[in-house]
Amino acid sequence: MRLFALGTLLLAFAVVAPPPAIVAHGRTAMHDLVPAPVSVRPARGAFTLRPGTAIASDDAGVAAYLAGVLRPATGYALPIRPKGAISLRLEGAPASVGPEGYQLDVTPRGVTIRARTPAGLFNGVQTLRQLLPASVESPSVRPGPWQVPAGRIVDHPRFAYRGAMLDVARHFHPVETVKRYLDRIALYKINHLHLHLSDDQGWRIAIDSWPRLATHGGSTQVGGGPGGYYTKADYREIVAHAARRHITIVPEIDVPGHTNAALASYAELNCDGVAPPLYTGVKVGFSSLCTSKEITYTFVRDVLRELAELTPGPYVHLGGDEADATSDADFATFVNRVHPMAVSLGKKVVGWHQIAAPDVRHSPGRVLQYWGLTSDDATVTRAVAGGAKVIMSPANKTYLDMKYDATTKLGTTWAALIEVRDAYDWDPGTHLAGVPESAVLGVEAPLWTETLATEKDLEHMAFPRLPAVAELAWSPRSTHDWASFRERLAAQAPRWQTLGIGFHRSPQVPWRA
Numbered sequence: 001m002r003l004f005a006l007g008t009l010l011l012a013f014a015v016v017a018p019p020p021a022i023v024a025h026g027r028t029a030m031h032d033l034v035p036a037p038v039s040v041r042p043a044r045g046a047f048t049l050r051p052g053t054a055i056a057s058d059d060a061g062v063a064a065y066l067a068g069v070l071r072p073a074t075g076y077a078l079p080i081r082p083k084g085a086i087s088l089r090l091e092g093a094p095a096s097v098g099p100e101g102y103q104l105d106v107t108p109r110g111v112t113i114r115a116r117t118p119a120g121l122f123n124g125v126q127t128l129r130q131l132l133p134a135s136v137e138s139p140s141v142r143p144g145p146w147q148v149p150a151g152r153i154v155d156h157p158r159f160a161y162r163g164a165m166l167d168v169a170r171h172f173h174p175v176e177t178v179k180r181y182l183d184r185i186a187l188y189k190i191n192h193l194h195l196h197l198s199d200d201q202g203w204r205i206a207i208d209s210w211p212r213l214a215t216h217g218g219s220t221q222v223g224g225g226p227g228g229y230y231t232k233a234d235y236r237e238i239v240a241h242a243a244r245r246h247i248t249i250v251p252e253i254d255v256p257g258h259t260n261a262a263l264a265s266y267a268e269l270n271c272d273g274v275a276p277p278l279y280t281g282v283k284v285g286f287s288s289l290c291t292s293k294e295i296t297y298t299f300v301r302d303v304l305r306e307l308a309e310l311t312p313g314p315y316v317h318l319g320g321d322e323a324d325a326t327s328d329a330d331f332a333t334f335v336n337r338v339h340p341m342a343v344s345l346g347k348k349v350v351g352w353h354q355i356a357a358p359d360v361r362h363s364p365g366r367v368l369q370y371w372g373l374t375s376d377d378a379t380v381t382r383a384v385a386g387g388a389k390v391i392m393s394p395a396n397k398t399y400l401d402m403k404y405d406a407t408t409k410l411g412t413t414w415a416a417l418i419e420v421r422d423a424y425d426w427d428p429g430t431h432l433a434g435v436p437e438s439a440v441l442g443v444e445a446p447l448w449t450e451t452l453a454t455e456k457d458l459e460h461m462a463f464p465r466l467p468a469v470a471e472l473a474w475s476p477r478s479t480h481d482w483a484s485f486r487e488r489l490a491a492q493a494p495r496w497q498t499l500g501i502g503f504h505r506s507p508q509v510p511w512r513a
């Protein structure tokens with residue numbers, strides 16, 4: 001967490017070699033995809049999107065999403081009909097693509113995406129977006145032409161969990177900012193957004209049974225300022241927006257430490273019965289719920305119940321890191337009482353890897369999020385042997401709030417300086433000794449916001465490193481190749497510019513105009 005508080009390349013994507021007649025066609029958009037697909041086979045020609053093009057689909061939601069992406073820039077009506085030149089089908093995909101993969105076929109006559117689930121169709125649509133000119137992302141009509149290079153792509157993810165995390169506790173970020181972040185991570189096939197909803201500096205979700213958590217605990221942020229919180233309607237709006245992008249929201253209530261905002265809101269949660277003042281600093285490790293008081297467990301039970309009612313996804317994140325103000329015995333007592341509460345509500349518990357501390361019992365489906373700086377952690381290894389799964393978020397590789405280099409104005413440096421290559425050049429399946437790839441549920445890129453107060457701040461730190469982590473989570477290990485990736489990443493720049501994303505122009509990447 002934080003101490004202060006693709007053979008080679010794309011045409012080794014398992015890329016099936018094209019017939020000799022098309023080798024000379026040169027680089028096309030099929031060579032510039034991020035994340036790298038499992039298999040790419042270019043062919044002659046291209047499909048051209050025209051004013052009369054229609055979309056046919058077995059899933060109305062994905063069809064509406066695709067039409068919504070394409071209509072503003074093209075100016076075309078793109079009606080959704082039983083038959084169309086763009087066809088999205090929940091049949092005919094090979095079994096190898098699994099629940100989230102797809103097969104995309106492009107000929108001069110049309111585009112067909114086949115998948116076994118709507119999520120697979122949606123992932124295929126993200127690839128189709130990247131095959132179109134970057135100007136297709138424009139919010140206003142552009143001249144085109146709108147061509148998709150011909151060929152076949154067969155693709156599926158390496159890991160089931162592909163995550164991004166947004167800290168809205170240190171600095172509050174409004175609903176529209178979160179929704180735009182969802183839109184942007186969806187492009188790179190991220191399927192989970194972990195929202196860090198509570199910390200010392202702010203409580204960001206309304207809880208009816210404990211209303212001062214939001215109204216008082218949510219009234220400030222790092223450095224002062226108004227803070228803010230999500231009403232239940234706000235949170236449902238975020239969840240629904242995510243669901244339309246086949247992204248699962250994972251809410252985090254960090255306990256028993258990182259709880260000053262809650263302690264300041266309700267005096268009875270403190271062992272001495274005295275509420276501390278609200279906190280706007282960045283130091284961590286000083287706060288703790290009173291683990292010996294029964295009211296603490298009533299509080300946690302109420303919060304989890306209301307949060308579970310709002311959250312359709314399978315996970316709830318219960319933090320558990322940097323509980324320096326809680327003794328080891330009290331920490332174990334607290335976790336052993338609280339985690340079963342989440343399980344009883346039908347949720348699987350995710351927590352920072354400290355929840356695997358000695359004397360903490362394993363709960364069914366428990367997931368540890370590893371944020372350490374080393375490649376060996378005996379506590380995590382022991383938990384994995386007991387059945388736990390791991391989300392890989394090593395802070396010196398995936399923490400998007402770390403500075404790129406010493407000249408970066410935003411961010412911090414406690415874990416590392418992380419340039420794009422540092423974020424890309426590691427393997428989640430082998431990173432941690434004693435944790436086999438079969439125990440790795442996935443990969444997540446956290447974005448902590450101690451220094452990030454605006455949406456532009458978020459963009460600058462997430463891009464281009466978030467797509468690098470997304471490729472590690474999606475693409476086969478055999479496609480991992482920095483020389484290939486930097487070229488493909490460079491091709492994303494015009495798309496980001498059209499989308500208005502203020503990204504960091506890393507000197508490691510030969511950015512395209």
